Amino acid sequence: MSMTTQGGMRRAATLPRRGTAGRLAGQLGWFSLGLGLLEIVAARPLARQLGMHGREDLLRLQGLREVVMGVGILTARDRRPWIIGRVAGDAVDAALLAGHAPHARPGSLALAMASVAAVTVLDLICAESLRTEEGDYAARADAVRAYATRSAFPKGLEQSRGAARDFQVPRDFRIPDALRPWNAA
Amino acid sequence: MRALVWHGKEDIRCESVPDPRIEHPRDAIIKVTSCAICGSDLHLFDNMIPAMKRGDIMGHEAMGEVVEVGPEASGKLKVGDRVVVPFTITCGECWQCKRGNFSLCERTNRNGAMQEKVFGRVGAGLFGYTQLTGGYPGGQAEYLRVPCADETHIKVPSTLSDEQVLFLSDILPTGWQGAVQCDIQPEDTVCIWGAGPVGLMCVVSAVLLGAKQVICIDRVPERLAMAQANGAIPINFDTESVIQRIDELTDRKGPEKCIDAVGMEAHATATLDSIYDRVKQAMMLESDRAHVLREMVYVARPGGVLSVPGVYGGLVDKFPMGLVMNKGLTIRTGQTHVRRWTDDLLRRIEEGQLDPSFVITHKVPLEQGPAMYKTFRDKQDGCVKVVLKP
Numbered sequence A: 001m002s003m004t005t006q007g008g009m010r011r012a013a014t015l016p017r018r019g020t021a022g023r024l025a026g027q028l029g030w031f032s033l034g035l036g037l038l039e040i041v042a043a044r045p046l047a048r049q050l051g052m053h054g055r056e057d058l059l060r061l062q063g064l065r066e067v068v069m070g071v072g073i074l075t076a077r078d079r080r081p082w083i084i085g086r087v088a089g090d091a092v093d094a095a096l097l098a099g100h101a102p103h104a105r106p107g108s109l110a111l112a113m114a115s116v117a118a119v120t121v122l123d124l125i126c127a128e129s130l131r132t133e134e135g136d137y138a139a140r141a142d143a144v145r146a147y148a149t150r151s152a153f154p155k156g157l158e159q160s161r162g163a164a165r166d167f168q169v170p171r172d173f174r175i176p177d178a179l180r181p182w183n184a185a
Numbered sequence B: 001m002r003a004l005v006w007h008g009k010e011d012i013r014c015e016s017v018p019d020p021r022i023e024h025p026r027d028a029i030i031k032v033t034s035c036a037i038c039g040s041d042l043h044l045f046d047n048m049i050p051a052m053k054r055g056d057i058m059g060h061e062a063m064g065e066v067v068e069v070g071p072e073a074s075g076k077l078k079v080g081d082r083v084v085v086p087f088t089i090t091c092g093e094c095w096q097c098k099r100g101n102f103s104l105c106e107r108t109n110r111n112g113a114m115q116e117k118v119f120g121r122v123g124a125g126l127f128g129y130t131q132l133t134g135g136y137p138g139g140q141a142e143y144l145r146v147p148c149a150d151e152t153h154i155k156v157p158s159t160l161s162d163e164q165v166l167f168l169s170d171i172l173p174t175g176w177q178g179a180v181q182c183d184i185q186p187e188d189t190v191c192i193w194g195a196g197p198v199g200l201m202c203v204v205s206a207v208l209l210g211a212k213q214v215i216c217i218d219r220v221p222e223r224l225a226m227a228q229a230n231g232a233i234p235i236n237f238d239t240e241s242v243i244q245r246i247d248e249l250t251d252r253k254g255p256e257k258c259i260d261a262v263g264m265e266a267h268a269t270a271t272l273d274s275i276y277d278r279v280k281q282a283m284m285l286e287s288d289r290a291h292v293l294r295e296m297v298y299v300a301r302p303g304g305v306l307s308v309p310g311v312y313g314g315l316v317d318k319f320p321m322g323l324v325m326n327k328g329l330t331i332r333t334g335q336t337h338v339r340r341w342t343d344d345l346l347r348r349i350e351e352g353q354l355d356p357s358f359v360i361t362h363k364v365p366l367e368q369g370p371a372m373y374k375t376f377r378d379k380q381d382g383c384v385k386v387v388l389k390p
Helices: A020-041 A043-049 A056-075 A080-099 A106-133 A137-147 B039-045 B112-119 B162-169 B171-180 B197-208 B221-229 B242-249 B272-282 B291-299 B321-326 B338-350 B366-377
Strands: B002-008 B011-016 B028-037 B061-069 B082-085 B143-146 B189-193 B213-218 B233-236 B257-260 B305-308 B330-333 B362-365 B386-389
Touching: A020 A043, A020 A056, A020 A080, A020 A106, A043 A056, A056 A080, A080 A106, A106 B272, A137 B221, B002 B366, B011 B366, B028 B162, B028 B366, B039 B366, B061 B143, B061 B162, B082 B162, B162 B171, B162 B338, B162 B386, B171 B197, B171 B305, B171 B338, B189 B197, B189 B291, B197 B213, B197 B221, B197 B257, B213 B221, B213 B242, B221 B233, B233 B242, B242 B291, B257 B291, B272 B291, B291 B305, B291 B321, B362 B366, B366 B386
Parallel strands: B189 B213, B189 B257, B213 B233, B257 B305, B305 B330, B362 B386
Antiparallel strands: B002 B011, B028 B061, B028 B143, B028 B386, B061 B082
């Protein structure tokens, strides 16, 4: 039982293919990058829409944060801490929007708030899913190799197929007679 | 004694607690030699099932040596006997027990009134699995009090190791019942969702029971590797379309038999409906994520059987009852009637037909249990099954 653990497993040098959550994280990374750049280059018109006139530097700072998050997500081996960072960033965004709400254009504010809420849900789902998906890639690759020979059948797989056909399925566990072949006993 | 104690969400601690004692003449006390963390313990770790109480002792997969026997249990048990403890506590005398429906025992849930309010009727008492099922201290401890011990035990011979027989307590008979509920025929394709310990036992059982083809769906590569090593065709839902692949494997007919070995915490991100479930669950508008049930209903061959050994705790949403009706599907589910199957399974282990210890990946002292909950839940370090040694 080589995998029975007293310690961790070796790390491999390369990253395997990302799963669904990893790919979603990547998309959120690109989204971060794009949003961040937008906040930096278009801080003035955005500030006008969101009631943050005179706070353009704060908006650029948020943009810089988004860019850092985006780069972090796209380059990290383990993307989960960065996605959790995004959730914290979402909270900051929501607080800023709420703080400047009295000065914002209602339509723009509603759109921005809805967008933050939707992205927060995606961030949370992604963070949760990454917990099991990212893990330790190398350990996973080693485990796949180690487990590929673990069998429940001491006599071998082929000899075990149907070995329990002698088992009498109790009457109350049998499929309904109506679903058996019409000519079956 | 030392025991793993529940304190809240993701908060399980190894603590000193009072030793158990005989409380009823049918009780016995066992010194636990091995116990395991079950996938369904993770629902408690995640606080997904209500009615856990701070201080509850965890665990319902345990075995050990009898060290004390109450006077009414002494006819069938004696000090020194080596026993595996079924996770369902059974009186052996009630209407359900007499029919072999041990997990529905009408007498052993001492908090039956509480469960009746939630479920309408009462089921058996369970070890270490919320106040709803009796609030009995669990087996992740140095000692365990076994109520109705004259009925609630499986004697095991000394020729077999703990690892070979421990899983008679739950996952082996659960996987077996999951397959037996399908009444597998030689021409059947059996499709199993989930390659966790119960899913793997379903795979093994379906192979032994002679299914023509066994398919196993998961996204954890090492678990799929284990399923494949035991005769299943693996489908990784992260990298391929489940429905398309099943269509290919069944000539677009669908599997005759489907088994849900996942339960209420199916992962989000795979499909739109699973994201919908996650959002609704977060808003407390549903308790269980039913993606696997929906997918089984959709892909099953008309007239097929859906077997659900996976644990569900409450309410699901968007369940396609119209498909169930129009496809003439049969759904079979329930907690495992452990003792109904264990004599036969023990014989098969003794005869060398199967060895369920293949699933153990981590064997650690009880003190490392709290950390192993997280490792197991997050599927880290190749973790598939954890055995604890008190």
